[in-house]
Amino acid sequence: MRKGPTWFNLASIGLGLAFLYIPIAILVIYSFNASRLVTLWGGWSTRWYAELLNDEAMLNAAWISLRVALLSATVATVLGTLAALALVRMGRFRGRLLFSGMIYAPLILPEVIIGLALLLLFVAVEVDRGFWTVVIAHVTLTMGFVAVIVQARLLGFDQSVEEAAMDLGCPPLRTFLTVTLPLIAPAVASGWMLAFTLSLDDLVIASFTTGPGATTLPIRIYSEVRLGVKPEINAVCTIMIAVVALGVVAASLLSKLRENKPAMPVPGAV
Amino acid sequence: MKEKKGRTWASRLVVLVPYAWLIAFFLVPFLIVLKISLSQTAMAQPPYMPVFDLSAGWVGFKDFVAGLTFENYGLLFSDSLYWSSYLRSLQIAAVSTLLLLLLGFPIAYGIARAPRRLQFPLMVLIILPFWTSFLIRVYAWINILQREGLLNETLIALGIIQEPLVWLATDTAIYIGIVYSYLPFMVLPIYATLEKLDESLLEAAADLGCPRWKAFWLVTVPLSLPGIAAGALLCFIPIVGEFVIPDLLGGSEAMMIGQTLWMEFFANRDWPVASAVAVVLLILLIVPVVIYQHMQTRELEDAR
Numbered sequence: 001m002r003k004g005p006t007w008f009n010l011a012s013i014g015l016g017l018a019f020l021y022i023p024i025a026i027l028v029i030y031s032f033n034a035s036r037l038v039t040l041w042g043g044w045s046t047r048w049y050a051e052l053l054n055d056e057a058m059l060n061a062a063w064i065s066l067r068v069a070l071l072s073a074t075v076a077t078v079l080g081t082l083a084a085l086a087l088v089r090m091g092r093f094r095g096r097l098l099f100s101g102m103i104y105a106p107l108i109l110p111e112v113i114i115g116l117a118l119l120l121l122f123v124a125v126e127v128d129r130g131f132w133t134v135v136i137a138h139v140t141l142t143m144g145f146v147a148v149i150v151q152a153r154l155l156g157f158d159q160s161v162e163e164a165a166m167d168l169g170c171p172p173l174r175t176f177l178t179v180t181l182p183l184i185a186p187a188v189a190s191g192w193m194l195a196f197t198l199s200l201d202d203l204v205i206a207s208f209t210t211g212p213g214a215t216t217l218p219i220r221i222y223s224e225v226r227l228g229v230k231p232e233i234n235a236v237c238t239i240m241i242a243v244v245a246l247g248v249v250a251a252s253l254l255s256k257l258r259e260n261k262p263a264m265p266v267p268g269a270v
Numbered sequence: 271m272k273e274k275k276g277r278t279w280a281s282r283l284v285v286l287v288p289y290a291w292l293i294a295f296f297l298v299p300f301l302i303v304l305k306i307s308l309s310q311t312a313m314a315q316p317p318y319m320p321v322f323d324l325s326a327g328w329v330g331f332k333d334f335v336a337g338l339t340f341e342n343y344g345l346l347f348s349d350s351l352y353w354s355s356y357l358r359s360l361q362i363a364a365v366s367t368l369l370l371l372l373l374g375f376p377i378a379y380g381i382a383r384a385p386r387r388l389q390f391p392l393m394v395l396i397i398l399p400f401w402t403s404f405l406i407r408v409y410a411w412i413n414i415l416q417r418e419g420l421l422n423e424t425l426i427a428l429g430i431i432q433e434p435l436v437w438l439a440t441d442t443a444i445y446i447g448i449v450y451s452y453l454p455f456m457v458l459p460i461y462a463t464l465e466k467l468d469e470s471l472l473e474a475a476a477d478l479g480c481p482r483w484k485a486f487w488l489v490t491v492p493l494s495l496p497g498i499a500a501g502a503l504l505c506f507i508p509i510v511g512e513f514v515i516p517d518l519l520g521g522s523e524a525m526m527i528g529q530t531l532w533m534e535f536f537a538n539r540d541w542p543v544a545s546a547v548a549v550v551l552l553i554l555l556i557v558p559v560v561i562y563q564h565m566q567t568r569e570l571e572d573a574r
Contacts, residue, residue: 008380026413099289102296104566105563108508110528116544117300203514229412
């Protein structure tokens with residue numbers, strides 16, 4: 001009997017999407033505003049983008065953030081995939097409860113707690129804070145997200161293919177590389193992307209664990225934003241949105257090509 | 271024949287490497303926080319004492335233990351700055367979770383009832399903003415909510431108000447920012463359970479003469495409770511410790527506990543008190559975190 005959505009369903013979807021997208025659209029439009037006054041529309045212009053190119057500090061911060069994100073996402077993907085394998089394929093090992101607790105907790109614990117804890121560790125072992133400490137912090141934060149995504153995928157496919165390979169005498173490592181890894185590759189890729197964006201995005205944990213000379217892009221943006229809205233910041237944000245949008249579109253097209261049911265990389269989706 | 275007989279060194283490594291990382295960079299840091307929360311502030315580098323001196327052996331350990339104090343925790347309970355921040359955080363988190371539920375449920379419900387082929391693209395549209403920077407999304411609202419911002423201009427143009435209203439630096443702004451940032455986290459789990467809902471149950475209810483609103487209340491809502499619970503936890507826990515949103519959109523008179531911790535640490539450089547604030551926050555959150563972890567594990571194991 002019940003067919004199709006009602007007007008109420010349509011209205012909630014429409015209003016929900018408007019609520020989500022209008023602020024971003026406004027930000028993008030105002031980044032092309034010629035006027036320095038944020039509230040006054042002075043015609044279309046790309047002058048704030050040109051001005052960004054001269055902003056040495058901002059470019060530097062972007063470069064540092066990019067390197068931190070590439071490195072930490074890669075390490076987090078390796079560790080997170082191993083963790084997922086451990087949780088799904090290793091059965092009950094000693095300390096499993098603690099292990100799974102430590103994997104899931106960073107997903108939802110407030111960032112101020114994680115940031116403070118890591119900083120105090122770095123102080124206690126007397127390492128100089130900077131680029132590497134931020135990388136370590138981001139790996140710790142993001143490996144849980146990778147683990148959850150890969151874990152869902154590992155549980156989703158038929159384990160008998162692996163068993164068949166092993167029964168035919170394929171050694172475990174080779175089975176993993178030739179059978180398991182290709183099967184979980186889309187999830188591993190999604191995990192990497194999520195880890196990358198989370199690292200690029202993080203302000204709080206980076207603020208705690210960074211040191212002189214390692215100002216990341218969010219820290220830089222935050223210090224500017226506290227002083228008020230600036231057209232240059234609108235421009236930086238628009239570029240970041242464009243990069244992310246392109247990445248997500250490319251990734252979903254790629255996964256559409258690979259298989260019919262794309263693995264949407266979503267934290268907490270499980 | 272799932273379990274292989276002997277564990278090879280390679281399979282041990284699969285567990286050991288991530289385990290070792292998490293112990294070193296997750297568990298140990300928390301033990302250090304606990305330890306420092308029991309220390310005293312000192313004008314030194316690092317700015318707390320006693321420092322555990324390993325080289326002094328047993329005597330060093332005894333001195334260390336004797337130097338520990340619960341003073342910082344006493345401060346948390348006696349100074350209203352702290353407990354009012356905790357209360358404010360819990361209150362803001364509870365109200366925003368409720369708002370998120372009221373807004374997120376209809377969206378998830380609408381998507382679950384949309385034609386099959388549209389459901390996936392719609393979910394992508396809901397999640398997409400999550401991929402753009404959190405900071406950017408909060409910042410976008412400053413553009414809108416400030417005194418000469420678009421919200422006031424629109425309302426004046428529509429003749430709803432004559433004078434610009436103050437939006438920024440109010441609790442309303444905090445709620446808008448939180449609901450905006452966390453909406454995908456609420457919609458997603460609810461959609462996941464609604465999508466699996468068996469339509470024939472509703473048909474059966476209708477056949478037996480149950481009105482639609484009643485069927486919704488008696489069938490759909492109870493069956494979507496796991497999704498509602500997951501969404502609520504996923505939002506509530508991080509909102510309690512939220513820092514960026516209240517800092518950029520909220521006023522300066524009252525602080526949430528994340529801001530208090532930040533200020534204790536960066537402005538006052540009082541590391542022991544900041545640690546004590548973190549420990550108490552963790553204790554407050556431990557029950558919801560454990561419930562969430564339990565649900566997460568069960569959910570994944572059910573997927574088998």
